[in-house]
Amino acid sequence: MAMAIDNAFEVDFCSYSTSTTTTTTADEDPACTWNHWGSPVVDWGSLSSERDEFQDLIESMMDDGTGFELTRLGHDHETSNSVSVSVSVSTDTMVADEETNGEDFKGLRMVHLLMAAAEALMGANKSLARVILVRLKELVSPSDGTNMERLAAYFTEALQSLLEGSGGGHSKHLITNGPQHHRDKHREADMLAAFQLLQDMSPYVKFGHFTANQAILEAVTHDRRIHIVDYDIMEGIQWASLMQALVSRKEGPPTPHLRITALSRGSNGWRSIGTIQETGRRLTTFASSIGQPFSFHQCRLDSDETFRPSALKLVRGEALIINCMLNLPHFSHRPPSSVASFLSGAKTLNPRLVTLVEEEAGPIGDGGFMGRFIDSLHHYSAVFDSLEAGFPMQCRARALVERVILGPQIAGSLTQIYRNRNEEESGRWSEWLDTMGFNPVSISFANHCQAKLLLGLFNDGYRVEELANNRVVLDWKSRRLLSASIWTSPPDSDL
Amino acid sequence: MYHHHQHQGKNINSSSRMAVHNERHLFLQGGHGDSGLMLSTDAKPRLKWTPDLHERFIEAVNQLGGADKATPKTVMKLMGIPGLTLYHLKSHLQKYRLSKNLHGQTNNGSTKIGAVAMAGKRMSEANGSPMNSLSIGPQANKGIQIGEALQMQIEVQRRLHEQLEVQRHLQLRIEAQGKYLQSVLEKAQETLHRQNLGTVGLEAAKLQLSELVSKVSNQCLNSAFPDLKDLRGLCCQQTQPNPPNDCSMDSCLTSCEGSQRDQEIHNNGMCLRTYNTHKDPLMHHQTEMKSSENKTMGNDDDDDRRMFFADRNCSDLSMSVGLRGGFSQARNEEHSFLDVGNKRVDSVNRLPYFATKLDLNVDEKHCKQFDLNGLSWS
Numbered sequence: 081m082a083m084a085i086d087n088a089f090e091v092d093f094c095s096y097s098t099s100t101t102t103t104t105t106a107d108e109d110p111a112c113t114w115n116h117w118g119s120p121v122v123d124w125g126s127l128s129s130e131r132d133e134f135q136d137l138i139e140s141m142m143d144d145g146t147g148f149e150l151t152r153l154g155h156d157h158e159t160s161n162s163v164s165v166s167v168s169v170s171t172d173t174m175v176a177d178e179e180t181n182g183e184d185f186k187g188l189r190m191v192h193l194l195m196a197a198a199e200a201l202m203g204a205n206k207s208l209a210r211v212i213l214v215r216l217k218e219l220v221s222p223s224d225g226t227n228m229e230r231l232a233a234y235f236t237e238a239l240q241s242l243l244e245g246s247g248g249g250h251s252k253h254l255i256t257n258g259p260q261h262h263r264d265k266h267r268e269a270d271m272l273a274a275f276q277l278l279q280d281m282s283p284y285v286k287f288g289h290f291t292a293n294q295a296i297l298e299a300v301t302h303d304r305r306i307h308i309v310d311y312d313i314m315e316g317i318q319w320a321s322l323m324q325a326l327v328s329r330k331e332g333p334p335t336p337h338l339r340i341t342a343l344s345r346g347s348n349g350w351r352s353i354g355t356i357q358e359t360g361r362r363l364t365t366f367a368s369s370i371g372q373p374f375s376f377h378q379c380r381l382d383s384d385e386t387f388r389p390s391a392l393k394l395v396r397g398e399a400l401i402i403n404c405m406l407n408l409p410h411f412s413h414r415p416p417s418s419v420a421s422f423l424s425g426a427k428t429l430n431p432r433l434v435t436l437v438e439e440e441a442g443p444i445g446d447g448g449f450m451g452r453f454i455d456s457l458h459h460y461s462a463v464f465d466s467l468e469a470g471f472p473m474q475c476r477a478r479a480l481v482e483r484v485i486l487g488p489q490i491a492g493s494l495t496q497i498y499r500n501r502n503e504e505e506s507g508r509w510s511e512w513l514d515t516m517g518f519n520p521v522s523i524s525f526a527n528h529c530q531a532k533l534l535l536g537l538f539n540d541g542y543r544v545e546e547l548a549n550n551r552v553v554l555d556w557k558s559r560r561l562l563s564a565s566i567w568t569s570p571p572d573s574d575l
Numbered sequence: 576m577y578h579h580h581q582h583q584g585k586n587i588n589s590s591s592r593m594a595v596h597n598e599r600h601l602f603l604q605g606g607h608g609d610s611g612l613m614l615s616t617d618a619k620p621r622l623k624w625t626p627d628l629h630e631r632f633i634e635a636v637n638q639l640g641g642a643d644k645a646t647p648k649t650v651m652k653l654m655g656i657p658g659l660t661l662y663h664l665k666s667h668l669q670k671y672r673l674s675k676n677l678h679g680q681t682n683n684g685s686t687k688i689g690a691v692a693m694a695g696k697r698m699s700e701a702n703g704s705p706m707n708s709l710s711i712g713p714q715a716n717k718g719i720q721i722g723e724a725l726q727m728q729i730e731v732q733r734r735l736h737e738q739l740e741v742q743r744h745l746q747l748r749i750e751a752q753g754k755y756l757q758s759v760l761e762k763a764q765e766t767l768h769r770q771n772l773g774t775v776g777l778e779a780a781k782l783q784l785s786e787l788v789s790k791v792s793n794q795c796l797n798s799a800f801p802d803l804k805d806l807r808g809l810c811c812q813q814t815q816p817n818p819p820n821d822c823s824m825d826s827c828l829t830s831c832e833g834s835q836r837d838q839e840i841h842n843n844g845m846c847l848r849t850y851n852t853h854k855d856p857l858m859h860h861q862t863e864m865k866s867s868e869n870k871t872m873g874n875d876d877d878d879d880r881r882m883f884f885a886d887r888n889c890s891d892l893s894m895s896v897g898l899r900g901g902f903s904q905a906r907n908e909e910h911s912f913l914d915v916g917n918k919r920v921d922s923v924n925r926l927p928y929f930a931t932k933l934d935l936n937v938d939e940k941h942c943k944q945f946d947l948n949g950l951s952w953s
Contacts, residue, residue: 269767272760279756290748320755321748328747362762366755525734529741534749 187228190219191457194232197239198453202501206243213240222487223479227464230482235457238491242498267484274484275410277477281467283538284562285408287554288437289318290534291564294527296401297325299433299568302332305398306339309379309431311422312405312414313342316359323363323372337373341392343422344378345385385418389425399433402426406438406509408562409485413492416500419509427516427569434518434567438509440553440560449501456493460486462559470539510551510565518567520550528552622663631656632667642672 193216200209213236220233279285300306306326308319319340327335340363344356360376367374379391394400404422407413426434442455463486467478514520528544531552535542543555551565624632635653639645647664 269763272763276756276760279752286749286752289752290745293748315756315759317752317756317759321752324748324751325744358762362755362759366758370751526737526741529738530745533738533742533745 190216190228190232194235194457195454198450201239201243202449209243213243222483227468231461231464234482234487234490237487238494241491242494270484271410274481278409278481278485281471283534283542283554286534287531288405288408288562288564290321291527291531291552292403292435292437293318293322293325294530295435295521295523295566296322296433297329298524300336300399303336303399304333305337305395306401307341307395307398308401308403309341309392310403311343312411313356313359314411316363318405319363320366323367323370327370327372335371335373339375339377339398341377341379343381343387345381346383385415387418387422387425389428400429400431402431402434404436408437409489413496423509423513424516427518430569432568433521434513436509436513436567437562437564440563442560449497452497456497458559460490462556462561466539466541466556469541510563513567517570519570520548521566521568522549523552523566624667636671642675
């Protein structure tokens with residue numbers, strides 16, 4: 081559908097008018113009909129939204145200067161377009177500067193449109209939201225344009241799914257539309273290729289994995305048996321480097337036995353490659369190839385993804401590690417209740433260590449959906465920028481990563497935000513762990529060192545920020561992206 | 576005025592005690608809360624950087640925008656302490672900057688390294704000229720101070736050593752992860768092409784690909800492309816029209832709706848992986864050697880750029896090779912062979928980290944001239 085509309089809109093839309101017509105079209109919404117250009121015509125009368133100011137604003141946003149198509153086509157190369165998204169939430173103050181950069185202006189306009197659409201969605205003003213989204217889709221495309229434009233395209237898509245109440249948060253439109261029987265496998269392969277690219281282009285995933293692994297290594301130096309319970313193992317990539325480190329460790333008993341229990345759900349998420357069993361097989365093969373004693377288990381979660389500690393098989397004398405990676409690229413968004421049940425269940429097991437890696441949200445402002453929406457925009461804008469900064473010429477590779485990994489992540493993120501819009505600010509899981517009574521574990525010098533060295537391999541816009549004794553955050557420029565924190569159970573609850 | 580030689584203590588190590596004996600120092604002290612300086616009057620004008628003074632120094636530096644923006648002159652002006660000269664500030668600022676670098680980019684104002692480095696600095700000052708922190712008073716404190724400083728010095732060295740260890744381990748861990756990811760990829764590929772047309776030639780093709788890639792990478796790694804002709808010859812020998820029953824690895828691996836370009840992206844991604852892991856032994860070896868030589872704490876931007884280009888060019892090779900190799904698509908690949916080699920340069924991935932650290936000494940030009948057109952499978 082998106083494609084069709086784009087084609088239609090290639091026609092000159094300067095003649096867009098706000099006159100209402102009575103032509104009925106396939107779109108049954110009486111407030112939003114279509115003139116014969118295919119442009120949306122809004123019948124403001126029947127929209128029960130705020131009045132004139134907003135209406136003017138929307139109209140001014142929808143109205144197009146003639147220059148737009150030209151400026152977009154005129155861009156052969158991408159300019160690093162990190163439009164500062166520090167616009168105030170109130171849409172009353174729209175700056176109509178035509179000056180400066182056409183690109184900046186366009187970026188700003190898109191942001192405003194997105195915000196307007198989000199607000200309309202929040203206000204249950206679906207028609208308005210739909211109209212705005214259509215307009216947005218005219219302006220943006222997921223495969224070309226600047227960072228801001230592509231980002232806006234994915235956000236538009238995400239908002240569209242929210243609007244349609246698909247609720248699944250899977251942005252179907254932008255992903256493979258091929259024949260059904262090919263789709264899953266292609267999707268898997270796409271996903272894998274994109275994930276590898278992301279690994280190469282950004283320290284994002286490794287930061288979380290390596291920080292957690294280093295902390296684990298340090299916690300189990302003198303143990304012979306290690307048991308890791310992994311909340312969301314996906315393909316088990318985190319454990320390859322841990323195994324390597326265990327095999328080559330100098331202190332303590334050599335090559336301790338490693339046991340990993342992966343929590344399994346009904347489905348491993350459509351984004352993972354293969355099932356948990358396959359992950360187990362791969363890990364086992366890898367372990368044997370490097371000589372690491374290893375065993376793999378699964379633990380089923382309930383249908384609502386609640387964790388029951390009793391379902392775990394524990395062995396005396398093993399060091400128990402709880403590993404919780406949340407919302408890393410290509411992970412599914414897990415319901416908060418599930419995460420909560422996992423972490424609180426973990427507490428009852430008195431683990432030696434709890435490693436938690438989660439997305440770091442910025443200041444929410446006055447909270448609520450809009451605040452988090454804007455924050456999400458900031459967040460992904462930073463991610464897009466970070467990829468571009470490191471690999472400015474590899475636009476196709478980035479486009480793939482954006483399409484296959486970031487796009488769905490954006491959609492999932494917005495779905496989650498939308499679902500929790502009426503709740504209080506959910507806050508960080510690391511704070512939750514704190515209030516639950518877990519004790520922080522200092523992140524060692526070696527761990528910090530490793531993180532910095534890792535970042536040094538990538539673009540120098542990345543930084544490690546130490547927000548607490550036990551928490552480090554990966555930043556891109558001034559935006560915090562990913563937080564890794566280490567905890568342990570309080571001593572008196574042992575025994 | 577106090578005379579230094581009056582302060583002797585058992586805690587002071589012998590060397591500084593000797594120094595104390597040998598040199599006479601007069602110290603100025605203006606009241607404890609003042610901005611009094613403690614200067615010595617021996618040959619080298621040594622200033623005692625008390626914690627207090629250091630605080631003010633840091634304040635001034637921060638006001639000026641950080642250790643890198645501040646200059647001795649501006650700091651001096653800003654601190655406005657009489658008796659503080661450019662000479663003092665130059666060396667102090669330099670050491671401060673050094674400690675900042677070790678300290679890295681964390682937000683905390685002071686980390687262990689930073690503190691340690693500064694303490695180490697103070698330690699060296701203490702060694703060089705036995706200064707008296709008269710404001711502290713009794714002898715024991717001075718001894719403790721030096722003892723602590725010594726410990727911190729040792730700590731610095733230990734930390735440096737640890738950092739080197741961490742580097743080494745990081746390299747290995749990244750490799751392990753890469754290998755594992757590669758195995759996941761290969762399994763996925765296998766599944767995919769098992770599901771599609773099983774091809775006779777695919778395994779053979781893969782083998783050839785890896786051989787070719789290894790040859791290419793050997794060239795990459797060992798030489799500055801002395802003799803491209805060999806490779807060219809090698810490639811040309813294998814020209815042939817598109818294999819008819821290609822398993823459409825492309826179509827397996829890419830979305831149907833994706834454009835040709837997308838497929839090539841995937842191929843690029845895949846091939847680079849193949850390239851990397853097949854080349855593991857050689858590259859790792861080189862990596863280890865080079866990394867132990869070249870590794871610096873900070874980033875050497877130029878080096879990186881140079882290596883990056885070198886990598887890119889090498890990966891161009893591998894990518895082109897790979898694309899020729901087995902990943903031709905069923906439908907419209909007539910043009911792909913020719914197009915892909917040169918056009919898709921911009922979509923080449925950066926080779927992963929361990930590769931980028933190789934100092935390939937590649938002459939960029941040679942690399943670019945390398946032309947793999949016409950390479951394909953028999």
